[in-house]
Amino acid sequence: MRSGSPDASSNADAQPILELRELEKRYGFIQALKPASLAFRRGEIHAIVGENGAGKSTLIKLLTGVIRRTGGKIVWNGAEVELATPNEAIAHGINAVHQEVVLCRHLSVAANIFLGDEAVKFGLLQKREMTRAAQKILDDMGFNLPADILLGDLTIGQQQLVATARASLRGTKFIIFDEPTAYLTRSEAAQLFALIRRLKDEGVTIVYISHRMEEVFELADRVSVLRDGTLVGTRNISDTNDAELVALMINRSLEQIYHKEAIPLGKVLLETRNLSGKGFNNVSLTVRAGEIVGLYGLIGAGRSEFALSVFGRNPKTAGDIVWQGNVVDMRNERTAIDLGIALAPESRRDQGLNLNLPIGLNINLPVYDQINSGIVVNAGEEKRRADQQIKDLGIKTPSRNSLASSMSGGNQQKIVIGKWLNHGAELFIFDEPTVGVDVGTKAEIYRLFAKLLKNGAGIILISSYLPEVYELADTLHVFRDGHLVGSQAYREKTHEDILAEAIGV
Amino acid sequence: MTTEVTPTSVAPKRNFNFLFALTLVGLLLLLCIVLSIATPSFATGNNISNLLRQGSMIAILAIGQTFVIITAGIDLSVGAVVGFSTVVVAGLLQAGVPIPIAILITLAVGLAIGCFHAFGIVKMGLPPFIITLATLTSLRGIGLLITNGSTINITNEAFTLFSRESFLGVPNLFWMVVIVAIPAFVFLHLSKWGRYLYAVGSNPEAARLSGVSVPKMIFIAYGLSSMFAAFVGVMLAARLGVGNATQGDGWELQAIASTVIGGTSLFGAIGSVHGPLIGAFILATIANGANLLNVNSFWQRIITGVLIIVIVFFDQLRRRNR
Amino acid sequence: MTTEVTPTSVAPKRNFNFLFALTLVGLLLLLCIVLSIATPSFATGNNISNLLRQGSMIAILAIGQTFVIITAGIDLSVGAVVGFSTVVVAGLLQAGVPIPIAILITLAVGLAIGCFHAFGIVKMGLPPFIITLATLTSLRGIGLLITNGSTINITNEAFTLFSRESFLGVPNLFWMVVIVAIPAFVFLHLSKWGRYLYAVGSNPEAARLSGVSVPKMIFIAYGLSSMFAAFVGVMLAARLGVGNATQGDGWELQAIASTVIGGTSLFGAIGSVHGPLIGAFILATIANGANLLNVNSFWQRIITGVLIIVIVFFDQLRRRNR
Amino acid sequence: ASAQDVTIPIIVKDTTSFYWQIVLAGARAAGKDLGVNVPELGAQAETDINGQISILENAVAGKPAAVVIAPTEKSALGAPITEAAKSVPIIGIDSSADSTAFTSFLTTDNVQGGRIAAQGLVAAVKAATGKEEGEVALITSVPNAGSLEERKQGFIEELAKYPGIKLVADKYADGQAATGLNITTDLLTANPNLVGIFASNLIMAQGAGQALAENGVADKVSLIGFDSDEKLVGFLKDGTIDGLVVQDPYRMGYDGIKTALAASKGEKVEAFVDTGANLITTANMEEARSQELLNPKVN
Numbered sequence A: 001m002r003s004g005s006p007d008a009s010s011n012a013d014a015q016p017i018l019e020l021r022e023l024e025k026r027y028g029f030i031q032a033l034k035p036a037s038l039a040f041r042r043g044e045i046h047a048i049v050g051e052n053g054a055g056k057s058t059l060i061k062l063l064t065g066v067i068r069r070t071g072g073k074i075v076w077n078g079a080e081v082e083l084a085t086p087n088e089a090i091a092h093g094i095n096a097v098h099q100e101v102v103l104c105r106h107l108s109v110a111a112n113i114f115l116g117d118e119a120v121k122f123g124l125l126q127k128r129e130m131t132r133a134a135q136k137i138l139d140d141m142g143f144n145l146p147a148d149i150l151l152g153d154l155t156i157g158q159q160q161l162v163a164t165a166r167a168s169l170r171g172t173k174f175i176i177f178d179e180p181t182a183y184l185t186r187s188e189a190a191q192l193f194a195l196i197r198r199l200k201d202e203g204v205t206i207v208y209i210s211h212r213m214e215e216v217f218e219l220a221d222r223v224s225v226l227r228d229g230t231l232v233g234t235r236n237i238s239d240t241n242d243a244e245l246v247a248l249m250i251n252r253s254l255e256q257i258y259h260k261e262a263i264p265l266g267k268v269l270l271e272t273r274n275l276s277g278k279g280f281n282n283v284s285l286t287v288r289a290g291e292i293v294g295l296y297g298l299i300g301a302g303r304s305e306f307a308l309s310v311f312g313r314n315p316k317t318a319g320d321i322v323w324q325g326n327v328v329d330m331r332n333e334r335t336a337i338d339l340g341i342a343l344a345p346e347s348r349r350d351q352g353l354n355l356n357l358p359i360g361l362n363i364n365l366p367v368y369d370q371i372n373s374g375i376v377v378n379a380g381e382e383k384r385r386a387d388q389q390i391k392d393l394g395i396k397t398p399s400r401n402s403l404a405s406s407m408s409g410g411n412q413q414k415i416v417i418g419k420w421l422n423h424g425a426e427l428f429i430f431d432e433p434t435v436g437v438d439v440g441t442k443a444e445i446y447r448l449f450a451k452l453l454k455n456g457a458g459i460i461l462i463s464s465y466l467p468e469v470y471e472l473a474d475t476l477h478v479f480r481d482g483h484l485v486g487s488q489a490y491r492e493k494t495h496e497d498i499l500a501e502a503i504g505v
Numbered sequence B, C: 001m002t003t004e005v006t007p008t009s010v011a012p013k014r015n016f017n018f019l020f021a022l023t024l025v026g027l028l029l030l031l032c033i034v035l036s037i038a039t040p041s042f043a044t045g046n047n048i049s050n051l052l053r054q055g056s057m058i059a060i061l062a063i064g065q066t067f068v069i070i071t072a073g074i075d076l077s078v079g080a081v082v083g084f085s086t087v088v089v090a091g092l093l094q095a096g097v098p099i100p101i102a103i104l105i106t107l108a109v110g111l112a113i114g115c116f117h118a119f120g121i122v123k124m125g126l127p128p129f130i131i132t133l134a135t136l137t138s139l140r141g142i143g144l145l146i147t148n149g150s151t152i153n154i155t156n157e158a159f160t161l162f163s164r165e166s167f168l169g170v171p172n173l174f175w176m177v178v179i180v181a182i183p184a185f186v187f188l189h190l191s192k193w194g195r196y197l198y199a200v201g202s203n204p205e206a207a208r209l210s211g212v213s214v215p216k217m218i219f220i221a222y223g224l225s226s227m228f229a230a231f232v233g234v235m236l237a238a239r240l241g242v243g244n245a246t247q248g249d250g251w252e253l254q255a256i257a258s259t260v261i262g263g264t265s266l267f268g269a270i271g272s273v274h275g276p277l278i279g280a281f282i283l284a285t286i287a288n289g290a291n292l293l294n295v296n297s298f299w300q301r302i303i304t305g306v307l308i309i310v311i312v313f314f315d316q317l318r319r320r321n322r
Numbered sequence D: 001a002s003a004q005d006v007t008i009p010i011i012v013k014d015t016t017s018f019y020w021q022i023v024l025a026g027a028r029a030a031g032k033d034l035g036v037n038v039p040e041l042g043a044q045a046e047t048d049i050n051g052q053i054s055i056l057e058n059a060v061a062g063k064p065a066a067v068v069i070a071p072t073e074k075s076a077l078g079a080p081i082t083e084a085a086k087s088v089p090i091i092g093i094d095s096s097a098d099s100t101a102f103t104s105f106l107t108t109d110n111v112q113g114g115r116i117a118a119q120g121l122v123a124a125v126k127a128a129t130g131k132e133e134g135e136v137a138l139i140t141s142v143p144n145a146g147s148l149e150e151r152k153q154g155f156i157e158e159l160a161k162y163p164g165i166k167l168v169a170d171k172y173a174d175g176q177a178a179t180g181l182n183i184t185t186d187l188l189t190a191n192p193n194l195v196g197i198f199a200s201n202l203i204m205a206q207g208a209g210q211a212l213a214e215n216g217v218a219d220k221v222s223l224i225g226f227d228s229d230e231k232l233v234g235f236l237k238d239g240t241i242d243g244l245v246v247q248d249p250y251r252m253g254y255d256g257i258k259t260a261l262a263a264s265k266g267e268k269v270e271a272f273v274d275t276g277a278n279l280i281t282t283a284n285m286e287e288a289r290s291q292e293l294l295n296p297k298v299n
């Protein structure tokens, strides 16, 4: 199905800046993108939505010369182009902020921004100039980042901002954002939107990929939907609505995303008393059985560091962790896991996954202690458990033996979640659990949360996506600069109040 | 949204690994067939026994090395541990210690060396390359100091005879490979420890956050590698009938080469027990064949280099095309 | 939300790198001071000249090796290239080729070898460890074949004299280090090529997406490493007055060790030109000091191993505490 | 069987050393003269005992008429040689092994070679300083190589007979000429009174000679080397080296094959032949026998 009318917008007659004709991509036997035809108009913001593994990132990689198409044509400004290498795309003024940050951790922010395009005088790098220029670019975009720091020292969200700055510099005609707000909080996202609008005003064509519908409606002029590698439709944003898009995406309607049940709160599972550590200070909170405790804050507010300390990954510097009434010495992760705490960490690449290992091994990694028969691993149980999570979470993979690295971003995230659902615990800490996860699966995950709660577990939900914590949390804590600045019961305040607390105005 | 797993025709990795091992076996077989045609003495029982004996020590070192490399480490000390262990076991035997106890003590020394490596890596934060290089240097010194630069002659006939005898027509030395490889296979491919090793090599942070004790796995990997090297030292002492600290020189490179030829990635998380085994016997067969064909020893080096490239290249091709 | 940049608590790496080099220099100085006190002959002009001569060759190899290691590769062939190059330059000189041309041809041969490595890595998909190990093996064979296992005596006085002479009181051999290190420093730290090397080692995909030609950088790194090794071969031939294919045996490990002691990470993207230089001279000073103190050769090995651990450990401490 | 079908492999200690290449050259010449097929085998380092055992095993598997071998290590090679001798006659050259199974032996006594070196060094010191006293040093290429240890033993034993001569340093290198060179320069720095050095093989003599030249002390410090090649002969000629202990490797190879062929035919062969070690100095180097030893015809 193709978007029917050539359409209503005023510059309908203008030549499209970029046109795909029966573009297709196969990975061996997997058809990641089935022949797709689509025209991007000059200066529009074109959103692309679809389930995890639908082929969105694949499409973007084809347009930026990262991977080679296996069929079809690409027409740029009326002329057919190869787009066989990243260089060629850059030369046309096409660039992208990829879903996974593709930058060099060992280089400084400035070096990353100018990589491949260095300022050189007499053959020598103009490092100081570049740092200054990079700083100015970052400041102009409103990103609060130093240009001379090593990229590896930044959080993923911050790295994503660097990638954005970098892409805006090169994508003079056409920029693609692949889930740029996944790790951003509301205020950073707002800055990004301002940047995108400014670029649009400058005549740049924008492609915007997101799983957050409200962002699509806030930004986009038109939206295209991918399902299972097929382009199922393109709509003017004014002619469509949430429900229609979701229905197109998942081929059925979805009544409710945020699944919330009234579950009676049980005993106190975890209590932190004036807990301090690297990146956070004096945090006191409690989590009860059946409760979702939401943690909200800006990037770098200290929520993840707090979670890592509770989980025994990083040492606390002061305060106590009380587990079911007893002060515990959280020596390492093992201690936490044995007590019944699980942590699905925020960065799937750095902390969550063993990328070059099979999905099955990733899912079972925390439970190998439990599934032995004698000295060897019970292979049947290993398979069963892996398949169970693949099924429950709808991980789109040919086999549990596929490498985690061959999964789409959202599917990788599901593996991180599945790993801990597989293990089970009394307290689950989910740090940005739905980053890059499609709406259908999000609803599924929220339903799984409810199931966990009903079984007597408690959940700490760290999210930079305010609607998520706002809708789901029984208690919401706001972090700012490593401190707890506000705590409220379920829906006591408005989004705006919470945001204000997080920013500190 | 469909929740069932769609079966596709993509070959699962497990099978693929198996195929990969097959290719290597294929290359080894090809080598053997060519040699059988080229020289009548290759396919004789006597020569095959020799070949099995010659490849067995590097094969065991390569298996131990694989554990270390899977954790994204490297163990440069194995050759030195072999030499040092020949001294230890020879010294013990000459001091009248019974064979089994002498062997156990030697293995324990090996284990201790491995634990020292792991300690350096885990507690002192040293790169594996550096700590094992340092041991390589120091151990040879200690061995030479103990023997005062000479050789300890082993007069225990039972001990030395063992290396020359066969059981069921297969040389005892090769049985040692079997004895090591089977538990090694179970450990790496069937037990949870093997899974943990891969996880540590792939992403130590993720492994750690999944409750895997990374330091423990490092201790296990280096401990096993050095213990295997000590075991090879015992085998070598039996074969040579002497303890001599400079033996096993350069064997670390041969072991690492066997491991890499066997498909192990030096960046960790990829490797098997059977691959390095076959790799070691490919190298042994090349050397054996060259000797039988009376290839000039200089040409022998040239040919070995070329064959390594050719074999690994075909492997790569195979891997890429799956 | 404020748009100004809030200063973060994260220390910029740039300064830190500099400090890190300082620590190593500090350790080297400490070593020198201890030796000056322990033995009167250490701090003599003559001995310092010897020391500079002794460390210079490994230092140059280490710089070349650093380029390769920064791309997350390894070059095991450098020792063999050194030996082979002594044969090439000696053969050419004995055939009456003028010195400058003989040197240029030798360097070109080195470059060709490096390009072959890069070809194997880039086009044939071979692991760097394997292709350079294969060359190591083959090159020695070729060199031995050329010389028939013997040495080529260099009768050109001007050529051999060069290595013995000094300029401004500093041995010519050390000037060679300066001549290599300065452009190497400019290349790695001040030019965009150096930056690309780091990018390739850090994340080849990111480098590619930025329009950096990864294959080209691999060719440059391996080409330079082998060319530097050929240059060292010329220096060694001048110093020994002979061409001999077995020379430089094991120097690859010394070069890699210097590089790693100098703070280079074997996983790529971390390293400098000055670090390996200092690393090489730390190793040379340990050997020199042990000789002057007439330490038993066996103890010398033990001490070298221990000192390597100690030095790198203090460095690690320093790095961690920043 | 016709003579062309007769195969007699020769197994040396280290094919990469010039000394052993001369042995092989002798064997090759004998093979040509006698119509015997002579595979030239050997490990790639003198310390690689296991390698030599493997090569011996492989050689015996080829069912040769006889095997000529220079055992790298006395005791380690004993049993494998006894084992091999069950199927073929074994001729030993250069060094001995703990086996009674040798049909014949053609050796140079390396201990004797070390003694000759000591005598040569003392004579050279006396010639330079006028007295039989002073500090001397020994440089050995690698630890644990049988023949080098024997040379060292002979050298030290003989030196003990000269009370005025003191061995102040006994160093091992790593087989590299550059290391020998560095050790020598450091010895010169640490021992300003050094009057003599014995570098007990070819490569070390090259390094040590170069060090004396580099430091310009060839007149002050006497140097005795072991074995010879063009480089060392050059040093001998210009006085950097005072003497070379040379063996007769060519003859060892030639006679080894000759004896092996005879033994394989069941002829009676001499059980023990000493091929001798000689000191060649700047003074006697032009003599015909010296020239023969210094310039063996390798090809």
Ligand SMILES: Nc1ncnc2c1ncn2[C@@H]1O[C@H](COP(=O)(O)OP(=O)(O)OP(=O)(O)O)[C@@H](O)[C@H]1O
Binding pocket: A027, A030, A031, A032, A050, A051, A052, A053, A054, A055, A056, A057, A058, A059, A099, A396, A405, A406, A407, A408, A409, A410, A411, A436, A438
């Ligand atoms: N390198 C690869 N090898 C094999 N299959 C791949 C590879 N990369 C992607 N795929 C497959 O291609 C399909 C499309 O993936 P793509 O990354 O485009 O999805 P996506 O729409 O971006 O999903 P998400 O929202 O989760 O990011 C998926 O089924 C994925 O498993």
Ligand SMILES: Nc1ncnc2c1ncn2[C@@H]1O[C@H](COP(=O)(O)OP(=O)(O)OP(=O)(O)O)[C@@H](O)[C@H]1O
Binding pocket: A152, A153, A154, A155, A156, A157, A158, A183, A278, A279, A280, A297, A298, A299, A300, A301, A302, A303, A304, A305, A306, A346, A464, A479, C010
């Ligand atoms: N590797 C590091 N080195 C130094 N400081 C760090 C490092 N990682 C994080 N920080 C700092 O620690 C503080 C807390 O970071 P943390 O990741 O816990 O924040 P967060 O609230 O979880 O935000 P995010 O949404 O980015 O995860 C920040 O100031 C951050 O800059």
Ligand SMILES: [Mg+2]
Binding pocket: A056, A057, A058, A099, A178, A408, A409, A410
């Ligand atoms: Mg995607």
Ligand SMILES: [Mg+2]
Binding pocket: A303, A304, A305, A346, A431
């Ligand atoms: Mg976080």
